Amino acid sequence: MTIKTNAPLPIKVETGLKYSWCSCGFSQAMPLCDNSHRELSHKKSFKFIAEETGTIHLCGCSETQSPPYCDNSNNCRRS
Numbered sequence: 001m002t003i004k005t006n007a008p009l010p011i012k013v014e015t016g017l018k019y020s021w022c023s024c025g026f027s028q029a030m031p032l033c034d035n036s037h038r039e040l041s042h043k044k045s046f047k048f049i050a051e052e053t054g055t056i057h058l059c060g061c062s063e064t065q066s067p068p069y070c071d072n073s074n075n076c077r078r079s
């Protein structure tokens, strides 16, 4: 079962550290990858390096065309 949500999800990141955004929607750690895709999907995670320390919002629906960020592809709820 996927854990997708139709809204961007916040995570705290640190400058220079590498993160993996979940592109399959099966991760139990959304919006970050927990390697569930290895058994449940053909999709791979999207890796990125944080440019600054702070809270960023990543796509929670896995349908963005601008990974890992929400691009409103899914008429997303935004707060």
Ligand code: FES
Residues within 6 Å of the ligand: 005, 006, 007, 008, 058, 059, 060, 061, 062, 063, 064, 065, 069, 070, 071, 072, 073, 074, 076
């Ligand atoms: S949450 Fe996925 S495109 Fe907005």
